Amino acid sequence: MENLIDGKAIASRIHAETSATVSELAAKSSLKPGLVFVRVGEDPASRAYVGMKEKMASEIGIDSRTIVLDEKTTQDELLGIIADLNSDTAVHGILVQAPLPSHIDERVIFSAVDPGKDVDGFHPVNVGKLMLGDTSGFRPCTPAGVHELLIRSGVETSGAEVVVLGRGNIVGKPMAAILMQKAAHANATVTVVHSRSRNVAESCRRADILIAAMGSAHFVKADMVKPGAVVIDVGVNRIDDPSAKRGYRLVGDVDFENIQPLAGMITPNPGGVGPMTIAMLMHNTALAASRAIA
């Protein structure tokens, strides 16, 4: 399987780099980056995600803690907590774990986080900077992680036809923004394909780099992939599986088994994009701390 993009290995290298940055910060200014997770309610997936992120932070030397709030927390109470974290100089990164309960407007919450502490990259200022080619902001972790996978796997993006499947705010749209920029490791011809697109298979077959972020189990079939294309699978979908202990298993947006033989390079899933999201979160947190002392 020589065409596999090993997300775990690349994520470890990024963690090592972040760890080195954290050590430099400690040496230079006795500063330890501080990251606070805010979790509302007891969604099991959110608990698991935050747990993994906390563990990794501690391994890297980032001070992290999680504020767990009751499911019934009001939007105003949450805004108050964010305001306190914004003004706390020991806190360099704030991550409010989505999804939030339906009585809380995520847009209001994400916009309330100080853009300089918005290590998730969801604040409009950071989205705008990304779009404008202004590198002083924070990039959302998953598309930034895909970008690092491409760069560190030696994939040429300049002039490449990229098809991004999906136009969500967390992956699809920022992914397109990153790769269309006039910049090194970008300069791609990007097409964003989504639920309203016609000729989806035909568009995908044109792609030199196909990034699947629809959230639809095994949506991308072998006949939608040009032989030799680079295929990145961002999807995490639950499908029923009575043979599994939990009654389901997680699969990607890409029919890996049938596409791996014809792809130029491909991410496994799990073990591809997933570890990169956490790696970029740690990177963003160290960056936020570095900028705080600059």
Next chain:
Amino acid sequence: MENLIDGKAIASRIHAETSATVSELAAKSSLKPGLVFVRVGEDPASRAYVGMKEKMASEIGIDSRTIVLDEKTTQDELLGIIADLNSDTAVHGILVQAPLPSHIDERVIFSAVDPGKDVDGFHPVNVGKLMLGDTSGFRPCTPAGVHELLIRSGVETSGAEVVVLGRGNIVGKPMAAILMQKAAHANATVTVVHSRSRNVAESCRRADILIAAMGSAHFVKADMVKPGAVVIDVGVNRIDDPSAKRGYRLVGDVDFENIQPLAGMITPNPGGVGPMTIAMLMHNTALAASRAIA
């Protein structure tokens, strides 16, 4: 020439609507929208643009004035003026006319304008909101104007293949963001093609809607257009013309003469996108004033 998209006529209708909004504001709250132009130096094109915009503002009932600053104005002086305008409650819209002298960083200036008064739509917060599908911001005037041209000409964008030629911050990128949204009058499959793209002609030939904003005189030739496609020409390029009094004439990015016969619909240039930019500026200013009293 029944396939012409008459930008002047559509812009007049928008001006009439804006004028009605301005009258309502006056009736409801004795409020007159205030728009301030800031112009640095004596660039003849900037003088002309600001002059046209001021004239239109006055016709519509918007209070406008222009602050003309010496070419040698420092960035800090300009920032001071913007801060004053930000805090002036009679000012609802602020437009700093580009280009600025090279010793002033446009990015710093555009980011200093209060996002609620940023009727040009260049502040990162407004760019980010546009990208995120949050309609509480301001959209940049030229791509918003193209969008209105499409809507008011009955062009179906949902599922359409759109090719945007050019990836500038003023037109190309926001144009792509507008048309890829999950929203009415959007939902297009958007490809952004630029100077590093390969197969440019082939990409263009796929377009149901081709939007040319490269800034390259007559770049789009007839063999790059699918018969029946809608062709929008955003370009304004100066080419030498000894027979003209000024020694040059302005031409678009589209070889209109040869494309008009085969296009489904096409904008003339001048008389297509140009008038729409001013119309959307006036619209944004009235909107800013409406929001200020809301």
